[in-house]
Amino acid sequence: MASLLGAQYESSSDDDAGSAPIRSNPAPAIVAAPDVPVEGSSQLHLMLRKPTDTALTYNATYDDLTRPQAGPANPFKSGNSMSGIKRKNVLTGYAEEAAISEATFITQQRTFQSLGYTKDPSQPGAFVGDMEQVARYEGKDVVQMRPSKEESAAIRRKRQKKGDSSIVEGEGAYLGPWAKYEDDELAGREADALAELGSDEEYIEESIVPSNIPAMDKKATAYQDDLSRTETTEFHGTEERDYQGRTYMHVPQDLDIDLKKEPGSAKNFIPKKLVHTWKSHTKPITSLRFFPGSGHLLLSSSADSKVKLWDVYHSRELLRTYSGHSNSISDTTFDPTGATFLSASYDRQIKLWDAEYGKCIQRFTTGKTPHVVRFNPDPANSHEFLAGMSDKKIVQFDIRTAAITQEYDHHLDAVNTLTFVDNNRRFISTSDDKSLRAWEYNIPVPIKFIAEPHLYALVRAAPHPNGKYVAFQSGDNSIVVYGATDKFRQNRKKLFRGHNNAGYAIDVAISPDGQFVTSGDSGGYVCFWDWKTGKMWHKIKAGGKEGSAVTCVDWHPRETSKVATAGLEGVIKYWD
Structure with a gap:
């Protein structure tokens, strides 16, 4: 800039004014404050076409430079048009938390395995599974279907005595847990209870499941020994x-x-x-x-x-x-x-x-x-x-x-x-x-x-x-x-x-x-x-x-x- 001024105005001294050469072409006028168009904030986004650009092509105001950029609306935030939708807490959507004891869960699980239905935890009084079985057993679970203490005592009274452990054979011989019931139907009910509930002996002693509950397929637990004699x-x-x-x-x-x-x-x-x-x-x-x-x-x-x-x-x-x-x-x-x-x-x-x-x-x-x-x-x-x-x-x-x-x-x-x-x-x-x-x-x-x-x-x-x-x-x-x-x-x-x-x-x-x-x-x-x-x-x-x-x-x-x-x-x- 200094060389340009020196070329147009060689000296400002009064002594040298007479000896300065006069040019035939007049110098162009220099504008110290040019007019700069002021665009809106929308122009700012249009000018930055590339993410790698580091310079603006127009003067932006301080408010435009410091204003936060607005993103998409949060559909799960209250106060917007989608305020009715709940925030996700799992990847597939929203899952409501429910408190259920381990005993209740096991009871419902065994009910579903035995009878084919269980209670719906999200809707009180509703059931999931085989509705015909629900109507048949009035929606009771396996615990509610237990007989009363009086009925269990009557069943135990009809069982053979366990016998004396010192006697091996004959009258009064020790039978222990192999003692049978006098009624074949009761024996079948005990077998069904063992198969269905799979619980320990004390539980079976006090609770016998009714015989109309379907028994587990015995092929699932059958032991197959190799009895081949063909060498x-x-x-x-x-x-x-x-x-x-x-x-x-x-x-x-x-x-x-x-x-x-x-x-x-x-x-x-x-x-x-x-x-x-x-x-x-x-x-x-x-x-x-x-x-x-x-x-x-x-x-x-x-x-x-x-x-x-x-x-x-x-x-x-x-x-x-x-x-x-x-x-x-x-x-x-x-x-x-x-x-x-x-x-x-x-x-x-x-x-x-x-x-x-x-x-x-x-x-x-x-x-x-x-x-x-x-x-x-x-x-x-x-x-x-x-x-x-x-x-x-x-x-x-x-x-x-x-x-x-x-x-x-x-x-x-x-x-x-x-x-x-x-x-x-x-x-x-x-x-x-x-x-x-x-x-x-x-x-x-x-x-x-x-x-x-x-x-x-x-x-x-x-x-x-x-x-x-x-x-x-x-x-x-x-x-x-x-x-x-x-x-x-x-x-x-x-x-x-x-x-x-x-x-x-x-x-x-x-x-x-x-x-x-x-x-x-x-x-x-x-x-x-x-x-x-x-x-x-x-x-x-x-x-x-x-x-x-x-x-x-x-x-x-x-x-x-x-x-x-x-x-x-x-x-x-x-x-x-």
Whole structure:
């Protein structure tokens, strides 16, 4: 601006006035206060067309700049055109609060379940549900329909006497709560009351619901036991007997390895290649068991409710199929001689089979699901076995009488593993209650209880050949080791990691010489660790499909590097 003025008016001095040059073009007039149109408040919103604008194109008054911007009218605010609408207190509208006691609510709920109607809490005297039933019972609830004390006393007088508890049979024998009514109709009314109200005995003693109330369908609570007695077997081998009349139970002598030598006498090595595959099961494999001692046979069970026996040497063929369960098999175990074996299933049955001829010798059940079964390895008690059940109990059976000889009831959840230790005089059990308990055989009181805060559920177990330790598959992707002697302490120096077992019950196995620890993996691998150092030696991809977990692993008791694996594929693989 200074340069512009200097160009038009070079000097204001009187001395220099005569020498100033005169321009031919007159300078334009400068207006110091131009006229600014004043728009209304509506113009203000029109001028701010973009939310990002920071300047106005006209002069706004202070009142316009400081005036609050009016938003939409609140339809729920009193004083407007929608003042009749109540304010929302829930997402879907307005809900009126009502106070009702718990006893009243339970009474109305049971009335609706039994009779099909209940009172409408929003409208006094109104009902919701079956109006025909309302008219039939005059709108009474189950409490109002109770008989009077006089009627209840008359009903009780017609009941048989409970009897003397010291008398077992005959006149005056103890009947207790099984005492019947002299009138069959009253007995039916009691049954209806038990079914409808589902209350305790004292309440039923004082209140009997009329017999015209419909009873609950008894199929809803009926217990269906597996009463199947149709066990079958099928021989699949080329010939049942050899040229000397011996069956497959005979330990072969024509091999380059002595199957009768002492177990663990040979040094073991890690297998590296697949040598054979057995296919017959149609669902995931649940257990693998080599024949005790020689290992010339392999027993497998599956979720297809079948147990199969395979030949490990010679033709390596399927020898026999045992069929007798109606649901998935949870575990199998040979007796110490191998002549018989047990199969436990989710059909709540435990069955004893003849391994040679396939006959079902005995059946055992407690009405609960057996998760693990183990024969007692002691020759003096080989006729007994333990079963870990889903109802937290460990049950001891005698196969000669099928009777329960002992119960070990201290766990708080389903039993997962049973392992005999200390020359078979004791055994260790683990459970889903994340605890470990040690027991003296035949004594139902644990001698050791371990339940530390950092423990996870121990789902599978394997004893070390030296008899001093037991390895457990832990739910935190690790294998932990506990002592099998008097202390039963965890050996914190031996911890095996590097595999993934979360969500699966994966077997853990130890080589016959005690040098290697083996486990499956949920990703389809078989992992091998060194027992002394705890370092992982090798991993083998044993699952064919991606994510096909390997859940069953077992070392051959006589070979140096033979391992059998199986899993969700339903295929058994033999490694060397």
